[in-house]
Amino acid sequence: MLEDLLVKGLLAALEKFGVFEEDVNIVLEKPRDRSHGDLSSNLAMVLGKRLGRKPRELAGEIAAGVDFPKSIVESVEIAGPGFINFRLAHSYQVELLLDMLDPAGALEDIKTGGNKRINVEFISANPTGPLNVVSARAGAFGMTLVRLLDAIGYDAHAEYYVNDAGRQVKMLGLSLRAHYLQLAGETVDFPEDGYHGRYLEIMAQELMEQDTAAIVKAASAFNDESFQRVQAPPGNAEDWRKLPEDESVRHFAKFALMKILSWQRDTCRRFGLRFETWYFESELHESKRIERALDRLEKVGALYTEEGATWFRATDFGDEKDRVVVRAEGLSTYFLADIAYHYHKFQRGFERAIDFWGPDHHGYIQRMQGAMEALGVPRDWLEVQILQQVTFLEGGRPIKMSKRAGQFVTMDALIDEVGADVAKYIFLSRKPNSHLDFDLDLAKEQSNENPVFYVQMAHARICSVLRNAAVEGIDPGDVTADSLGNLTEEAEWNLVRELIRLPQVIVSAANAREPHRLTGYIHEVAGLYHQFYHQCHILGEEKDTTLARLHLCLVTRHVLRVVLALIGVEAPEKMGEKV
């Protein structure tokens, strides 16, 4: 790595001041202003005080003491209050570019994860209705993080947890059954805490029209491995209606669950989300994992009984109060199921688990990590990323999202109206902990003026130039150091300098869990490409120039493709007509 080389050189120069590696942390950064070189160190300012020297003088002496090959570092300058600025040789930058294209090069070198398995769980929405638009942010982030982790050499695994057990599912069954009975002409009281969404009415309507065969056929869409548990209830709705109430509700619930999961899965697919595993809570109950987790907590002395309930000693693990795991009536809490789920996740052999949660669950982190610790799992095994809330505005005012009241914007509607690429790009341009206002009206209007098109345009433009080159019979061939050496313009080198940052950008975005650094980066790349395109004519120039510029196009296209693939946005060869 270049930076290591520079750091080494600086350290060598520092020895005569009695400063050694362990005394100082040398940081090199890219100056904002290009006239300050390619890389910059604040070393002299940091050391100035300690050595009782004026930073600028010190910088001068350090700079005089370093010795780099001219083929790598073109110049070392002192500037401002004492910055040491390095200017890289063009030949070296070209080397870095070529290394990035090399299948065994820089993008391979950043794969330092050792193929360790990491589980990334996101969305995990309750299976009580269609996915709403809040899940879109989680989907965009989670999926991108999975790809980023793969890009740095981990074996990342996307997972979706389905809460298909407990009270809410029963309520779902009750609600659907009530709708059905109403349609069948019976007078029924709608359950008090029932789900009022219109989708359940529609589902009930469908149910009236579907016979057993149709229901079974619908269920057969779930033959994938992760969905073995999703099956049609026996018979048809008329049969279920006649059953004793409890059993009847269970049948309706099972059907509703099946339908809703199919919607959720379809929506995920439309949004480009692929989950290796859909993990069902009901499985935890059936496999006795919940009881076993409880036993184990008991065994390690992390439980006690009070007022008839069983409590987990969360305060022993940093939480502010102890938490109930089994209620006085004997029912286990959602928390206990979650403990069992995460413990099983650990047993499945993941080196680390990353969960994406909403801000309303932040108070849940301590107890969850505490429970894992109590079970003997390393404290940092479970990493929770809080994705701040999205406030959706329509007609200038916030939409209250309530699934129970049936009032929310679906993720499908978002995809229909602004498009998956635009939606993903908007979410991925913001950092995870920013609360963001999403104005749907504006998004619809601006979907035609969105930054995502700016980036896609750059890609399409490159493809177009390459097509034109082919028409003129020019075959750019492989990118070589010689060809790129013919680049002379400022606009060309501005682009080059940005392109070679790719490996670092990927590493930093992955490690910081901040995918938005990717969108910032390609926006910059696209901008520099557009500038280059306007300032430097590519085709019809003198032969070496044309070739060099075509090669720069090829590298830019590669970088854009790599990053667009990471964020799950298409890299189109042509842009459609603007509406």
Place this chain on the structure above:
RNA sequence: GCGCCCGUAGCUCAGCUGGAUAGAGCGUCUGCCUCCGGAGCAGAAGGCCGUGGGUUCGAAUCCCGCCGGGCGUACCA
């Protein structure tokens, strides 16, 4: 009350873990298509980085106090 997150251009947001003159998109204004795609380029206007202190060579960034907003604070999920 306590805990977490946020406050940067008219609006929506970046600001790479403390650096040099605070950026982008949208909106507003001015130029640029007989020229590889104008979904583009060049430029202008627009900021006490909520506020008051502190830390140091240096703060939008770190610490403390206020002000304002969101979320949480269940034997709900």
